[in-house]
């Protein structure tokens with residue numbers, strides 16, 4: 139028979155889960171100690187029947203959702219049962235069928251975010267994401283630049299104009315797709331977002347992806363690709379193939395997206411010779427989505 143948690147342990151668990159919720163993380167996993175690690179004491183095993191494994195002498199060993207990686211999520215052993223503790227509540231957008239309303243709830247949950255240091259490094263505003271909340275195709279870039287920071291919308295500068303041209307060349311309109319970034323605040327000096335910033339911000343992106351439920355995704359550039367896939371490989375290896383992508387904890391009825399990698403439009407502005415290669419990547423996406431090849435290739 140399941141035992142109740144020790145009150146002190148329970149309080150510690152409540153605090154930790156509250157902290158995780160504050161960070162936008164709502165899904166937890168039970169670590170499979172039997173197969174991959176030290177075997178639980180009998181009392182801990184009993185506690186695990188409550189849905190969350192707790193080591194007998196320390197804080198509960200919550201496995202935070204590995205939202206960064208579709209690859210990693212595939213090996214997560216099991217999902218903690220819902221409602222096993224009243225403190226493990228649903229995401230605000232859980233059960234909200236309308237993606238417009240769900241995205242609004244995620245935005246509200248993000249709030250005037252100060253979760254990572256980018257909030258105090260000169261950002262003007264948070265750049266959440268834009269586009270069709272029911273898009274079949276989603277583009278994910280690295281982070282906002284100066285124009286995006288000023289306008290509060292991703293990909294609106296010169297690189298954004300090129301992305302618009304790429305989308306148009308695919309036979310789509312910008313408003314047909316959904317566009318977001320790994321981090322939602324502008325890194326100073328247009329530097330790459332740092333690992334801790336990506337890790338802190340990406341749970342919200344994962345929730346956006348799980349809400350939009352695109353059929354296909356395109357990671358724009360190495361930073362986006364590496365963060366989404368948790369793969370540290372050069373672009374030459376990342377491009378030209380599909381990856382299965384499904385954020386952990388997303389709707390079981392959604393099969394997930396297929397993810398392709400291509401060059402970031404800002405890189406293409408610096409090296410236009412690579413546009414042909416990027417076009418090959420987009421053609422792969424068009425074929426998968428059943429989009430008729432347009433008459434003209436991307437400029």
Ligand code: SF4
Pocket residue numbers: 248251252253254255256257264321322323335338339
């Ligand atoms: S980059 Fe993301 S986590 Fe960091 S402050 Fe901005 S919204 Fe918050």
